[in-house]
């Protein structure tokens with residue numbers, strides 16, 4: 001039994017030959033034989049055995065929605081970090097929006113990152129800003145006038161259940177409230193690519209489904225979405241395809257369930 005599961009896994013390992021991952025011009029993210037070890041980037045002494053992620057080749061087509069799963073320590077956060085250009089690969093090539101990333105080109109990195117919305121596993125809220133200002137920060141930084149974004153930000157914060165805490169400071173929020181604020185801040189600019197690291201890790205199932213609907217809606221509006229999660233029940237409820245990390249490799253798993261309405 002275990003052997004046949006393992007055989008199936010091997011068959012489903014994501015390569016450019018797997019349907020849905022055929023090389024295409026519309027890939028928002030493309031990994032080409034990407035490996036990662038934490039001994040230093042591109043250092044010769046790192047052998048394949050030392051890599052946390054090994055020769056990953058996959059693409060996220062524009063407008064796709066995937067979950068990223070795998071046991072704790074499998075490398076989900078590390079994979080997301082490489083996508084948002086905070087961690088250069090030890091080997092291989094990464095393209096974002098059709099551009100090969102050059103990890104020493106700071107201007108390119110800033111430009112590509114401006115199209116991303118990221119929900120960090122540890123939230124990264126600014127402690128001296130209240131809920132509204134934390135959520136509005138990306139728009140403020142882009143120079144949008146307050147009167148233009150005030151209503152949108154309030155509406156988004158209502159959606160994630162924070163409408164009564166607009167003036168609260170982060171240190172008084174519960175873990176789940178911080179998480180929902182981090183989600184609002186990540187999507188407030190309507191990013192082209194949304195990366196979320198355990199976005200429902202601190203919230204109850206009903207709120208988790210609501211947050212999922214937000215991601216699904218943003219996906220329907222055109223965003224490409226990748227969500228790292230341990231939450232199998234949410235994965236099953238959404239029925240979206242899964243990329244699974246195991247032993248440094250990536251596998252594709254499709255589920256046939258209904259999207260929560």
Ligand SMILES: Nc1ncnc2c1ncn2[C@@H]1O[C@H](COP(=O)(O)OP(=O)(O)OP(=O)(O)O)[C@@H](O)[C@H]1O
Nearest residue numbers: 038052070071072073074075076077078079121230
């Ligand atoms: N900066 C770092 N330096 C050295 N090792 C690291 C670093 N970041 C992560 N690691 C190691 O890489 C492995 C993968 O970590 P990562 O955080 O990517 O896993 P994860 O799948 O996100 O786990 P979790 O589900 O617990 O969040 C772990 O063994 C971790 O200890």
Ligand SMILES: [Mg+2]
Nearest residue numbers: 076077121197
């Ligand atoms: Mg993680």
